[in-house]
Amino acid sequence: MMLETVQGEIVGASEEANRLRQFVAEAARSMAPVTFTGEPGTGKKVAARLIHECSARSRGPFLMVDCSLFFDRELKRELFGYVASGSQCQKSRKGLLEFASKGTCYLSRVEELSPSIQSSLLALLRTGKFARLGDGKAIATEVRIITSSSKNLGGFVEAGLFDKALFHELMAMSLHLSPLRDRSGDVATIVESLLRRKAAESARGAHVTLTAEALQALAAYPWPGNLDELEGEILRLCGAASGLVGPEQLALEISSHWLGRRGDPEVRKVLDELDGHIREFRVLSRLDLSYGELVGIAGSKGVPISCSPRDSFGEP
Missing domain, CATH: 1.10.8.60 (Helicase, Ruva Protein; domain 3)
Structure with a gap:
């Protein structure tokens, strides 16, 4: 399922577009976590933002995190914040889950979360509380969690790579977005x-x-x-x-x-010839690269090479 928004509307008259309209309306009235699945580019981020904008949280922040862009410790600091120890020059910092209180935090590529972050996120969803790194003090936050993945999260659960309990929490409201x-x-x-x-x-x-x-x-x-x-x-x-x-x-x-x-034989012939030229160009480009590497190696050994692979294949 694909979508495009124009002044807050989902464009399209297909069954999938109508189903998405209904889902967004229902999700906007709920506080439950939401998860979108589907191929890259199918509009998961737009759908998440639309739910936020149609909800009672629309005046609050909408913060996004791509979970694949951070190492584990960096992502923990980004999400939960941290408290610096006395020996560090760094200052304590709030995390996005705290900044997004009374708003929405959208986590894309959620399958990339480490087991420890999965555990902390599960605790947050169940208790509404979390702790910053370096501090055991529980902090309450009223953040709405929306996640997305282009992978089969159920398969990750079966492989032991994703927490089963967290999976069920996140899939409380879920929708698969079909490809265009x-x-x-x-x-x-x-x-x-x-x-x-x-x-x-x-x-x-x-x-x-x-x-x-x-x-x-x-x-x-x-x-x-x-x-x-x-x-x-x-x-x-x-x-x-x-x-x-x-x-x-x-x-x-x-x-x-x-x-x-269109099935025009002449058009098909031209396209086949074009495809052949493209393949030939790629082969010759690779041969030129190999020839250049060979010349370099031979030169270092004092062995002369005087012909190009194009001498055998001819210029295209």
């Missing part, structure tokens, strides 16, 4: 909303309009990067084009995918 390729019917609506937003933000006031065939090409593309990739393509078009845009002006991988789907 599974809701292609919403692509045109999402694209139109993105174009309107980009036009409103554009200082030069340039407007881009996609032809019906270009919209069909976008809907047919599998979007491995999901909404993030789609938004990047629209941003590129808004910066590089104006007026009416056809499928030939889309990114090469999108336009070639569309032309290939």
